[in-house]
Amino acid sequence: MESTKKTLYTADATAVGGRSGHVRSASGIIDLDMSVPEGLGGKKGATNPEELFAAGYSSCFQQALLVTAQRAGDKLDPATEVKCSVSLFQEGEGYGLSAVLDVDLKSFDRAKTIEMVRQAHKICPYSVGTRGNMEVTLKVQGEDIPLEAGENAGVAEGK
Template sequence: MKKNLYTADASAVGGRSGHVRSSTGIIDLDMSVPEGLGGKKNATNPEELFAAGYASCFQQALLVIAQRGGDKLDPETTVQCSVTLFQEGEGYGLSAVLDVDLKAFDRDKTIDMVRQAHKICPYSVGTRGNMEVELKVQGQAIPVQAEENAGVANE
């Protein structure tokens, strides 16, 4: 049974060249097309905000997986998320790369933990079947089974 835990609210005006503000006021940012696409400096964009959210959410999923396994993550553990905006025909899409460095675990254990986190992370679950997500450990791609990026979550 689904149980709602939290709802975030934000509003935008002016699209990619406008402004976003969360209902709490913590996010209150000017938006711009990415600078490399002709946008202005000192403004964020939807892809940057998505990457920040996905990275922090995925790291939380790793913390949960570690705790379930009786492990503890190194405080210097990092999750780097790169979100790419692309055009395909008349439409646009996103893809993501998550690069994880757990610092304290061997490669096999890290790969296993990353795969488990990918199953439970709300961003991974929400994008599954809708966008390509590549998983990496310390810069090296790890094989992702087709079913890990398609359909509904396994858990």
């Protein structure tokens, strides 16, 4: 069976100095000092990997919502928000991440919003990439969405 996978875009960035260093994208648009989070003893005025991950995931998930709405013949309210909280935790000797996505579509009822969030979670590249590797909690306006078996575990469909 022939693969239909095709690379659409590749982003490149280089880090020097780890969590207390600097990161720069190949385009130069990202050019930031990095630090351990301030609450863990890091310095003010610098970002950290978790903050960058949260920014990327929230943006990507919102795009997945736009695609989901378009496919259903709907249009999202321009004020739609996706808040992503990424937590760093320690478990034994290792470290891990978890994420919470809290969606406010503004203009749809709760049932429709939940369905759209579930559909977006199926196609969002961040959701697909973390599925089975990272706990992701989905919320609508602060309330958890009960996940069905397989929605947050295992590998992406078709793999």
